[in-house]
Amino acid sequence: MSSQAVLPAKAPKTSESTMFKILFIIGLCHLLNDAIQAVVPAMFPILESSMGLSFTQLGIIAFSLNMVSSVMQPVVGYITDKKPMPYALPIGLTFTLIGILGLGFASSYGLIVLSVLFIGLGSAIFHPEGSRVAYMAAGNRRGLAQSIYQVGGNTGQALAPVITALILVPLGQIGASWFTIVAALAVILLIYIANWYNHRLIASPKTRKKKSVSLATKVTISKEVKNTLGLILLLIFARTWYSSGITNFYTFYAIKEYALTIKQSQLFLFAFLVSGAVGTFFGGPLSDRFGKKTIISFSMLATIPFSIFIPHVPPTLAFIFLILAGFILMTSFSVTVVYAQELVPGKIGTMSGLTVGLAFGMGAIGSVGLGYIADWIGLPSMIRWLGVLPLLGLIAFLLPTDQKVREWNQQSK
Structure with missing residues (x-):
């Protein structure tokens, strides 16, 4: 049954239809997974108050969470490109469940760090295989499919302020343990996804093996592809460092500069x-219509005016600018993943691990670095300098066009 081949370079006719049911379920699981991860930065105001942690210590917690995910995601992606592992999905969420349970009852700084390491490991296992499921279910609408998958994760992250205001502020640290219920639901859904995924593998193992062997040779097709991948990663770093700065530290800035309560400051973060x-x-979908390079360039450059002025305007205007900056900047999130996957076809998990995993990693390094800078020069100054990071988006003009990437792929066959 060649029509069921996994990860086809050029999908057969019967594979062109987009499997929205699978996409919505994996997107929901992504939401649940990242909502659990969002509990960690959401707890920062609580931990800072109850344990007297410094900005540097909070940055180390974020580093512990994100660096494990960063280091392991490309590794998991590389391994599963060679041997897909459908049931790694529910197993990964089980690690996350253990981590969030530990976080709710951790009595020391060390136990908090240990708990977030488990959450990071679960995330590292989930993300590459989740992205592969989205690719397999995409048909010929890869941009839309990846957006459905990634918007689940970003929505989960966006729940952090709500989690803080409704659960963590009234309940404190132990409120984090409630999210074991969320993790258990995600495990159940992922068992269903894993069964579907496994059925796809069983349906055409010979074709899958043939494809994986032939596509594996495309990893090093040219020096131009490597240079382009480097540019994409640099753009991702700039985007992630800015987002990390806003996510982890802007609430403290809003509390200090605008005299807001913790609950009120969470509204600003929630809007972003x-x-x-x-x-x-x-x-x-916009990249499917206008091209990936166009959307990537727009997302970085159009953010600049808002990111620069956010620290210099009154709270109402800052709120509006955060909304605009968040929307524009993140239009490139799923697009950079698909761009990298098409740049190096046949390595879906590896490219997802590099683009999403390294994004987490750079966010981790950025969290520690920005926390140190905030302790050194002051939080307001750090937030002001943070606004210039999107200027690195100028290098997007150096990216090859989508047509050029397709030509490279044709030449490498």
Whole structure:
């Protein structure tokens, strides 16, 4: 049954239809997974108050969470490109369940770090295979499919302020343990996804093996592809460092500069994250229509005016600018994943691990670095300098066009 081949370079006619049911379920699982991850930064104001942690210590917690995910995602992607592992999905969420349970009852700084390491490991296992499921179910609408998958994750992250305001503020640290219920639901859904995924593998193992062997040779097709991948990663780093700075530290800035309560400051962060999730959803379909390079360039450069002025305007205007910056910046989130996957065809998991995983990693390094800078020069100064990071988006003009990437793929066959 060649029509069921996994990860075809050029999908057969029967594979062109987009499997929305699978996409919505894996997107929902992504939402649940990342909502659990969002509990960690959402707890920062609680931990800072109850344990007296410094900005540097909070940055180390974020580093512990994200660096494990960063280091392991490309590794998991590389391994599963060679041997897909459908049931790694529910197993990964089980690690996350253990981590969030530990976080709710951790009595020391060390136990908190250990708990977030488990959450990071679960995320590392989930993301590459989740992205592969989205690719397999995409048909010929890869931008849309990746957007549905990624918007789930960004929506989960956007829940952090709500989690803080409704659960963590009234309940404190132990409120995190409630999310074991969320993790258990995700495990159940992922068992269903894993069964579907496994059925696809069983349906045409010979074709899958033939494809994986032939496509594996495309990993090093040319020096131009490597240079382009480097540019994409640099753009991702700039985007992630900015997002990390806003996500982890802007609430403290809003509390200090605008005299807001913790609950009120969470509304600013919520606006940024929700608008980013909406931008993630629209970015994929827009890239299917206008081209990936166009959307990537737009998302970085059009963010600059808002990111620069956010620290210099009154709170109402800052709120509006955060919404616009979040929406525009994140339109490229799913697009960069698909761009990298098409740049190096046949390595879906590896490219997802590099683009999404390294994004987490750079966010981790950025969290520690920005936390140190905030302790050194002051939080307001750090937030002001943060606004210039999107200027690195100028290098997007150096990216090859979508047509050029397709030509490279044809030449490498």
